[in-house]
Amino acid sequence: MFRSRVATLGVAALVLAACGANDAAEPKKKTELTLYNDKGAWSKYFEEMGALSRQAIGLGMKPSGYTDSAQYQAFVKASFRTDVKPDLFTWQTGGMLEEIVKQRQVADTTAVWQEAIKAGDLSQDLAPYYTVGGKQYCVPLNVAYWGMFYNKKIFDRYGLKPPATWDDLVGIAETLKKNGVKAFYHTSVLFSFVWFEQLMAGTDPDLYDRLSTGKAKYTDPGVVAVMERWKALIDAGYFINPGDKTDPGDVLKNGKAAMVSFGTWFNTSMTQREMKAGADYGFFVIPNVNPALPKTSMIFESGPLCALAEAADPDASMRYLKWWTTAQAQEKWATTRGDVSANPKVAIADQALGAVTKDAGSGTYRLVNRYFEATPPPVLTAALDGFGAFVTEPGTYKEVLEGIQKAADDYWSTHQ
Template identity: 80%
Template sequence: MRTLAALGLAATLTLAACGGNDAAAPQKKSELSLYNDKGAWSKYFDGMGALSKQQISLSMKPVGYTDSAQYQAFIKASFRTDVKPDLFTWQTGGMLEEIVKQKQVADTTAVWQEAIKAGDLPQDLAPYYTVGGKQYCVPLNVAYWGMFYNMPVFEKHGVKPPTTWEELIKAADTLKKAGVTPFYHTSVLFSFVWFEQLMAGMDPDLYDRLSTGKAKYTDPGVVAVMDKWKELIDAGYFVNAGDKTDPADLLKTGKTAMVSFGTFFNTSMTTRSMAPGKDYGFFVIPNVNTSLPKTSVIFESGPLCALDKAADPAASMKYLKWWTSAGAQEKWASSRGDVSANPKVTVKDEALNSITKDAGSGKYRLVNRYFEATPPPILSAALDGFGKFVSDTSTTKEVLETIQKAADEYWSTHQ
């Protein structure tokens, strides 16, 4: 009996070993997992999973995280473990390049070529997804950054959406005198927002040089940006940077009149039963430097990726291809009330449609969001530094020198 048991165990182990080898080979899947750092969007992902099952016989189950740092740590750890996502969200720029170089991301060049030819993706978006001449991932979403504002608050105090920087500051003064805090900012994660906005509106060429190591954070132009930022903070235009209240709640209650965010923030408004064009509006933030030929608009696009060694590569690629289609994007954009990467798709919000159309026509100078434009090691130092600065504006010199130290270390080995 012991011999038979031993033989049975050996056979089981042999079959398990064979099964392990087969597991490394492509498997046929009818449902894919989509890990993401947008836990609040679960119902929208669920809707897309139901639609994909209907249209391409391939469903999708979202696994959402709400903490960005924990999510990034999980995805990077999954590269070395057996718990792997079929699909996952990420970021462009240095973070995408990092995992591409680790050979973890599936090549989507063919998907891009077909989508561009069909008019489902714009050619201008491809560079943000290109590493070493090839494309990786597809756009989960696109976003243009501007200012969301509380319309009833503006109307009550006789304030109109500004078209110049001078008008924006005049509006802030009016609101502040009326007891309304003009702007939102934070000391965590999104601490970079006003730095990028001011720099893009003062010297976008310097912004580009800074992101490629051709300029220093201690340069006079960067110091000037920090001085302008300090001026706004010291004037009392911002909420307490340590306030943990969701910016959408601050805007809805009128405690803050304006919030600078990407068009994806529209979803936060609609989920709070706020109506665009009635409860809130959106305008492009004017340049500080009026001599610039075009208004600078911060732009970002978040990737939806597949692993290079996915459990079912064909299914993952099929899903990414479907995701870029007009049928999929119509659902994705309309459900969230946001813009789409697919030029064929429009949304009901007139202001968002307008910026999408204008951005695509070349009216604005599109500036890659700081979070994606800045290499990760420098970004980490900058986020900490800006978080410190918004809490204590006397730290400008210390903050910039600390960020530049991280930049020197990074660019000394990266050209």
Template identity: 80%
Template sequence: MIRSLGVASVICLALTACSSGGSAPQQAAGKTELKLYNDKGAWSKYFDEMGSLSKQQIGLSMKPVGYTDEPTYQAFIKASFRTNVKPDLFTWTTGGRLAEIVAQKQVSDTTAIWQEAIKNGDLSADLAKYYTVSGKQYCVPLNAAYWGMFYNKSVFDKYQLKPPATWDELVKVADTLKKNGVTAFYHTSVLFSFVWFEQLLAGTDPDLYDRLSAGQAKYTDPGVVDVMKRWKSMIDAGYFNNPGDKTDPGDVLKTGKAAMVSFGTWFNTSMTQRDMKAGTDYGFFVIPNVNPALPKTSMIFESGPLCSLAKAPDPDASTKYLKWWVSSSAQEKWATARGDVSANPKVAIADQAIAEVSKAAGSGEYRLVNRYFEATPPPVLTAALDGFGAFVVKPDTYQKVLTDIQAAADEYWSTHPQGN
């Protein structure tokens, strides 16, 4: 769960975690290697490959500095605003967290990069809105991802199961697995504790989901309470693993400890790292709506940014790298290595199931819903992550959890204009 850290602790953590950075400011120009600070430590191999490719193609290499603990990572980035230990490039999130650092004038303007990339067909105009703050673009897409359900094919085959087309069919799959002593779904009490809340609400009433994110609905409204009751009933039915289990979800799926894991298409990277083959060892399906009357299936969408500081050690080098990053030559390598989709429309997707989902999403077949982590204002998100984490351990507390989150929402929206 995300917790605040004191300034002294932040700086200490930053310097400890990044001992190679030193305390002296780096040279302002002439860089031939950039450091990319990121919260995706497990992706270091893929970042290294991109660094080698960029050195070949643009004469500018990149070295990743990866974190695996999200609070520590965010603390370091925010500390870099005030210290001489500054990243050349860094990963972040869109939505409220991006708007927050833009308002502090800490992140560089990438409007020109977006305009050129859209003109060249390397980025889509539809994606730009996630990176737009007050009419300007900031950062570029590190990745784009569609959320669905990854499933263990050997488990499904053993019990003669197939990907469900309706919510009722999904429940029948879960019941079958439970009867045979198999845990149906993965969930967790830390960081990704919001996953089932967003999926159930978006699949029940996506308009309510959007209003909630904009402060135009309350967490204590009947529709939200009903979603929590449904979530509770699924936990009570025994469909989920122990939320306190620290086993990596990639290992959970590979071993069949849980038959299904809901994540973005970036989870393909976890499968690739475990030598699992798409279509043979595991599959992917779109999660059906809870409400079958909805005109389109709701699909959670996210795009994570790659950013440069407004006062980067070498602004020209950082900008050069961001321009290269969105090119088709760079994105072909990035997407193929990880087995994921790309923000660049020109890049082909190797995984057939995900390629079909990406094509359908791009053609408007699904209702794309902004991921809860980005859609929710940071102070409300912090309260929600803590609340949902407590709920999955003690489901009977759902009413108190919603009341506590709403208190944080009331405080936030009392000083911020509500979304339209």
């Protein structure tokens, strides 16, 4: 009997041990996710979304924000090889998304997209920006339409109105110059591409698209002509110092420049500074340089919210992405930031932004993928450096284009 009892106890111990091992092997279900992002200034808004998601689906979210884009990208890529992994993270569409999909690092969200499109929470028109190899990855963190934010008080002071043509816009810049006011903001770091993409898209959007696929060269006459036009605007004295470190939100508020070209997400910078739309500032669509184009070119971007393919709790991450696309989540996300939404059901309070969103969705504009997403990463790196040098020394534009084209030649020689 003693031997039998010992044997019974031994079997029981093995069973308990096996159960313990299985319990340890099972991933712990999360009640709060960490969202790493490159939008540190939006921490307040992410926190509010985390509080709402906890109430709505029992799953909280805590943001961990970076303000330096290069450092953030390096962190996320390093996390693929370490145990410190984000549950959710922000990224870019285009070449950067394709890169991490090919590395099998990002979760497939095809089912989320199909369900959201069927429910009317996402537009089919957005899907191509998130499609790699016939499948969708990530969901839209935000969408943005690019145009010009302007200081309304400065415009009113000199009797200025939003321009209907490119010549009108240049005329406004000239009037401001005569009154000692810089017309435009630009910078030599990160967003150094803004005026290149706007001038290219407004002059020859087909050429712009061919550049992004290697079917045109940066040394082609049409691109050179755009750089010469850009140089002429700088030489005319319409821009502030590109090395000025003042936040562009403060630049517009304090009148250091009368106009700032950014995506509709920049509206958040205005609301953060307690500026009122229609009274303190306004927004207009930038006219084409070439008036013969059939549609006005509008720069468009959509930033992804992603989950890892090997997330700590894949079900929780996917549940959060699914909730993020809903009208409940998107109405809160858009309203608190004073921005537009990827969900067509969400009404936009700001009249100007609401009109742009409606018109963009109805096909009024030719939507042009933002340069940052449209351009392959190695070419983009060379271009950001090149444009940054150009705005400081405009006379170097030919050397700048040659340098970017060298990077493009190197890239497209191995990528068809």
